[in-house]
Amino acid sequence: MATEKIKDLLQKQQSGQLTDEEKAILDTWYLKLSQTETAEVNESDMTNRLDAVWAGLQVNKKSPEKIYNLWLRIAAAASILLILSIGGYLALRKLQQPVQIAQTQIKDILPGHNQATLTLANGRKIVLTKGLTGQLATQGATVIQANGNNISYNDEKKSTPISYNTLVTARGEQSPYPLILADGTKVWLNAASSITFPTAFPGKERIVKITGEAYFEVAHNNKQSFKVESAGQVTEDIGTHFNVMTYADEPVSKVTLAEGSVKVNGHLLKPGEQTINTNGLIKIAQANVGFELAWKDGYFRFTGSPITSVMRELARWYNIEVIYQGKISTDGYYGTISRYKNISQALHMLSYSNQVHFKMEGRRIIVTE
Template sequence: MDQHAAITELLFKHLKQELTPDESATLSAWVAQSETNRQFFDDLTNMPALMAEVRAYKEGEQLDLEAAWTRIKEIGWEEPVVQSKRIFRMNWLVYAAAALLLIMTSTTLYLLLHSDKSAAVPAVIHAQQSDAKPSSTHAYLTLDNGKTIQLDNSSGLLARQGSMKVEKKDNGALSYSSDGLASSEKPLYNKVTVPKGSDVVYLQLSDETKVWLNAESSIRYPVAFKENERKVEITGEAYFEVAKSKGKRFVVSKGNMSVQVLGTKFNVNTYENEADIKVTLLEGSVKVQQEQSQKIIKPGEQAVVNGAKINVVSDVDLHQVMAWKEGRFVFNNTNIQLIMHQMERWYDLGPTQFENEAVKQWEFNGEISRYSNASKVLELLEKTGAVKFTVEGKKIVVRPL
């Protein structure tokens, strides 16, 4: 398949939220290749209402293929090599048309601002694009001997740790696999650290468990799991797709809090400047434990850990919870303080200063690409007519209008 066709298919699946982990990593690598790619990605994903149309698209529905093809020519894409199979070209055009619906129609972003759930002030905002940030994944890997490897500047085989090879794949993923040599008797540990201002890091552990790390996060883990318990330690936020391993439970810990699973998909948010630790389950079943308290949650539920207490919240907005992994800011009755925490981590800003206590109570609804410049995100929030931002170096001052 031609590269343009392949990327268009990935964009289409991204908009429908159907990407596999490997496909997601491939698309992220393509977006990071150039400013043109990132700009095009932003054009497609900064239009929430139209994204919903593409997600609702079903195979067999009629799309305006000629309009799509005209638009493809306008942005400089060449027709793929089709050889003798006309149906290949038509299938690619269907994907292209679905993805390009977002460019061929209006580009408006609707934001709702309100201070309580009983009153709302709507604002219609025209999404504008700018240079993308963050522009790199300046995370680093710390080996068992203390050596650090900058992941941005690395590719291929990075190290050998006991019987395991540590590699940076073409799609940007950090991967562990056996090199066939005799295993070390001593347990070896590695750590991946993702600082503020860094893009998301994707890694695959030795048991094939997949992990995504958000900015200002870290994970410490055994290079090879040898005990009956597969245990890792995190800070910040991470999403796990745990591989099943008979008789070996998987444990994620942060201080006294632990999440215990056998095979499942879940998100853990443990940021120090957040009031609670939040464990959100997408598939399977997990047990969340904090000191003497424990809860088992089901898909769509969230365990909220505060002190020694664990509360379970049902009907969680999974789209909002997982937005960071999909390259989005999604606000759903989100307090301005939480919004600013996200921006501080993603753009390496802060600390945010609020001019008075009243402005801390504002809440927002809305959605925008995280790859837009920070100033554009602030500009969109300002256009609601309720707040004003002043940037002083890395510090942001928030004032009411």
């Protein structure tokens, strides 16, 4: 079936394994489908059209010269491909014309922004934004400094006793730059997250606590292990890069290792692996590190995620309420969306599956079948 062949190409595209010929075939398929689509089509008609478009490609008869000519025609017609024109690509199982997103008011919902709030030991709060510079405060012998690109804790005297500070991002926020702890470790926070940490690390261990999601680049110190405590699990390492996702509204917690070596509740990870913690039961799996860290680079990336999982991510970043009505599809979504698009643009891309429909009411998004 043409649909199965196209599905195979979509899967190869997601893993970066498409050849130039296969890319030309897939893009031409999109182009021809868009030219033959009508406003209303049932699933049987759609399957027939997919078969017809596939047959018309003559993929077994093309010479390299024909492939090259095909690619030139595709480039000339690229402007009609809506998926590319709105700055992202979403590869979905069912490809039909997008449904209209109903809005009860014109005002769109803007994406989240780069901001976090630092709470000092004495309760004083400092709002952190890009461009902030100068000495912000002192905590004992530790000086808190901002230079526009980071906020750092400098403790030249290795002071004791120590105090604790907390950095928090609300829904619709992410840290504007890395937090540099007194040992040199760098930390980034995703939306609706927090880290509580000491102003200095004089002891044998360096321990911090987080909620939500954080990415760490730990400063190497053989004599002083680094531990992250989160939702009933402890992530321990000496010097490495890893991501911890432990949102209370997610069914699992994940620790994904990008570089180095790390232990999670005694389970040793290698780069490219992750632990998946389900109610205290931990298993080790291969991870798509690029997808797990996409939030830090300004993207949503989905790999077989159901719409409920997708909407939880959007809810945290856009600070929206999501309501489901009726039976909702459990089919998976694959693709990439910029975190800097307005909510209507993100929902428009998701609507290409025609599995769900969206209605906007203020900051509430209603999802229906």
